[in-house]
Amino acid sequence: MAASPTLRRRRLARQLLRLREDTGLTAKQAAAEAKKRAPDKSWFEAKITRIETRKQRVRDADLQILLDIYGVMDPDEREAYRRLAREASKSGWWFGYRDILGAGTYIDLETEASRIRTYQVQHLPGLLQTEGYARTMIRAGGVTDEDEVERRVEVRMVRQHILSRADAPRLWAIIDETAFRKTPPEIAAEQLRHLLDVQRPTLRVQVLPDSVGPHAGMDGSFVILDFPHDPSAVYAEQTGGSGLLMEDSEQITLYETVLDHVQAAALSVEESRAWIERRLNQLD
Known part of the structure; x- marks a missing residue:
């Protein structure tokens, strides 16, 4: 890539x-x-x-x-x-998908991030989605043309190639229980197994359970991208699938603080893994 x-x-x-x-x-x-x-x-x-x-x-x-x-x-x-x-001045790998990605700024930056930290509320992080999950969520977002659905699924799977590189970014994902509850039963088992299978020392998942109650991340999902030789950036999701890319140091510090609080409130990595396994057993 x-x-x-x-x-x-x-x-x-x-x-x-x-x-x-x-x-x-x-x-x-x-x-x-x-x-x-x-x-x-x-x-x-x-x-x-x-x-x-x-x-x-x-x-x-x-x-x-x-x-x-x-x-x-x-x-x-x-x-x-x-x-x-x-x-x-070159075009990014995603240029062929610009009809569905628009400017593609976030995905382009994601390509070279050395660390990705994310908190997701309504759905699982794109980098951790199975094809079935991605397809279901894309359709739920209002995309009805099947060719476009498949192109969107394809680009989401291509994005995941960064996780199999020798220099793969470290990924730390905190996922709200809401996202799991909104996952349809027919695709949930495969997705849960995938979350268990992909975890390793450089890829960790934490679950933020409903029992936590009000918390610092209630304003919505966001991603913090870190780079080896460049300032970090924050991508905050907005209504309609669009997002806001922020590069101001004060904004980044604010989101890092929010992430710290959310991470502290979430189940530990080990507890989260056990939580996912229990949910998978219930489905099985």
């Missing part, structure tokens, strides 16, 4: 912002300097800002002008920036 272009764009934008700030230039001043070097090009303060906020991809010619302005003259360092820009 290819590297994440989205992560590369985040990194390039962050590094260009740092370079500009290190030179003491404002976005307006940087644009003015760029205009002097390339008077035939459109350089405005807004362009610098769009590049630094990932709203505009940076072309190689523009990147080299910015590196000149920011004093990056070492050939190897310049080539590293250019390589990063080339990787950032």
